Amino acid sequence: MKVCKFGGTSVASAEQIKKVANIIKSDATRRFVVVSAPGKRTSEDIKVTDLLIELANAVIQKQPFDEKIAKVVSRYEDNAIGLGLDHEICEIIELDLKARCEAALKQNDDAIMDSLKASGEDNNAKMIAAYFNSIGMLTRYVSPKEGLVVNDAPERTMAIAEAYEELSSLKDSQEIILFPGFFGYTKSGQLRTFDRGGSDITGAILSAAVGADLYENFTDVDCVFSANPKVVNNPAEIVEITYREMRELSYAGFSVFHDEALMPVVKQGIPVNIKNTNNPQAPGTRIVSKRVESKRPVTGISADSGFSILYVSKYLMNREIGFGRKLLQILEEENISYEHTPSGLDDISVIIRSFQLDDAKEERILQRVENELQADDVNFRHGFSMIVVVGEGMKYKTGLAASATAAISRTGANIEMINQGSSEVSLSFGVLEKYENVILKELYSEFFSAITV
Ligand SMILES: Nc1ncnc2c1ncn2[C@@H]1O[C@H](COP(=O)(O)OP(=O)(O)O)[C@@H](O)[C@H]1O
Numbered sequence: 001m002k003v004c005k006f007g008g009t010s011v012a013s014a015e016q017i018k019k020v021a022n023i024i025k026s027d028a029t030r031r032f033v034v035v036s037a038p039g040k041r042t043s044e045d046i047k048v049t050d051l052l053i054e055l056a057n058a059v060i061q062k063q064p065f066d067e068k069i070a071k072v073v074s075r076y077e078d079n080a081i082g083l084g085l086d087h088e089i090c091e092i093i094e095l096d097l098k099a100r101c102e103a104a105l106k107q108n109d110d111a112i113m114d115s116l117k118a119s120g121e122d123n124n125a126k127m128i129a130a131y132f133n134s135i136g137m138l139t140r141y142v143s144p145k146e147g148l149v150v151n152d153a154p155e156r157t158m159a160i161a162e163a164y165e166e167l168s169s170l171k172d173s174q175e176i177i178l179f180p181g182f183f184g185y186t187k188s189g190q191l192r193t194f195d196r197g198g199s200d201i202t203g204a205i206l207s208a209a210v211g212a213d214l215y216e217n218f219t220d221v222d223c224v225f226s227a228n229p230k231v232v233n234n235p236a237e238i239v240e241i242t243y244r245e246m247r248e249l250s251y252a253g254f255s256v257f258h259d260e261a262l263m264p265v266v267k268q269g270i271p272v273n274i275k276n277t278n279n280p281q282a283p284g285t286r287i288v289s290k291r292v293e294s295k296r297p298v299t300g301i302s303a304d305s306g307f308s309i310l311y312v313s314k315y316l317m318n319r320e321i322g323f324g325r326k327l328l329q330i331l332e333e334e335n336i337s338y339e340h341t342p343s344g345l346d347d348i349s350v351i352i353r354s355f356q357l358d359d360a361k362e363e364r365i366l367q368r369v370e371n372e373l374q375a376d377d378v379n380f381r382h383g384f385s386m387i388v389v390v391g392e393g394m395k396y397k398t399g400l401a402a403s404a405t406a407a408i409s410r411t412g413a414n415i416e417m418i419n420q421g422s423s424e425v426s427l428s429f430g431v432l433e434k435y436e437n438v439i440l441k442e443l444y445s446e447f448f449s450a451i452t453v
């Protein structure tokens with residue numbers, strides 16, 4: 001039994017949706033289908049989720065929004081015509097969007113945003129279910145209301161244990177189950193979306209709930225590549241990768257699979273297969289708990305921008321009991337999570353995703369660290385990228401860190417931070433954002449172009 005998730009590009013047009021139907025028809029074990037909202041049809045196109053965010057912002061700011069609704073509906077109309085569906089489905093979608101906008105009068109801004117964002121996947125799932133049925137594929141649309149239970153705000157949205165119990169009964173259904181990705185409901189019935197790209201998470205939750213043998217994640221590339229194909233020319237294909245490696249890579253830049261989507265499947269050891277809707281015959285990449293050892297120590301290199309560093313120094317910091325805890329508590333009280341904390345005897349850096357900061361927060365943190373921890377020096381620096389070199393084989397290869405730093409130094413960039421995870425499966429470097437692409441290319445040629453074993 002397989003759960004198949006189709007990303008935005010796989011359901012962007014009628015032509016793509018027909019490919020999805022053929023993929024499902026070609027294998028009777030493909031019983032569960034999770035879909036995203038229609039994505040980009042061309043590189044210049046706008047994702048429906050982005051159109052919906054614009055619509056939600058207009059509603060929140062009490063600006064006119066009729067045209068924005070019409071833009072969204074027209075994307076579904078194009079698909080309905082191409083799929084030979086009755087226009088009625090578009091009228092239902094238009095009424096649904098209007099109802100969500102009207103309900104906004106009684107909702108807070110977060111609820112308005114979540115409701116409109118989620119409509120992208122919800123309406124697409126209804127339309128695709130209607131299409132499947134119209135061509136004789138017995139299909140049932142299932143709303144996340146029927147069991148995808150998530151936690152309450154303000155925690156980041158995550159499925160709770162009950163979700164797995166409630167959704168498990170779907171495994172007995174005779175029809176194909178068509179499930180919208182990206183959102184769930186709290187116990188009290190509040191709709192909440194996952195982070196962007198979160199339909200991958202829905203697919204993983206459903207896979208774990210029904211005990212799938214395989215979670216197939218269909219996208220627009222043949223496989224996961226060892227580096228972002230938009231930066232590195234013709235990167236090596238990854239045939240098999242472990243959960244741990246994929247987790248490290250998707251954390252920083254491998255946008256092809258959401259890092260939070262691994263947790264539900266890892267727990268049950270369900271393998272994930274990344275595949276291409278446009279070339280379903282290609283074997284794709286398998287994400288598994290244990291893989292055949294490869295000759296290369298490095299499996300992939302990822303890079304992501306948008307990091308800030310909080311630097312704190314204080315003489316004899318190492319002797320002061322509880323210094324680190326107090327520092328991290330200040331961040332906790334500002335609702336900020338951290339990524340790494342590389343440290344020396346008398347100083348510590350905290351690496352933070354910059355989107356969590358604003359001027360007022362920074363000022364408060366600086367004041368508190370100065371006053372409450374009596375730091376000698378404290379400052380924020382911004383505009384950093386994180387480059388992560390990942391491979392299960394790295395711990396057996398001496399001199400790997402030296403090769404990586406030598407490659408980075410050839411680009412003229414200064415390394416602002418180095419961190420080796422305790423599992424030795426990854427090595428991270430903090431560098432100025434402007435060097436990100438050039439370093440990625442240099443590291444790629446260091447570890448993939450030459451024979452390194
Ligand atoms: N290492 C990588 N391997 C494969 N694709 C990658 C990698 N890094 C980034 N990508 C990008 O991820 C894209 C697929 O992810 P996404 O846009 O979320 O697809 P979907 O709409 O199917 O969810 C690819 O088109 C590719 O540009």
Ligand SMILES: N[C@@H](CC(=O)OP(=O)(O)O)C(=O)O
Nearest residue numbers: 007008036049196197198199
């Ligand atoms: N549509 C949502 C969720 C998602 O997973 O989309 P995609 O499969 O296109 O990455 C987004 O754009 O974030």
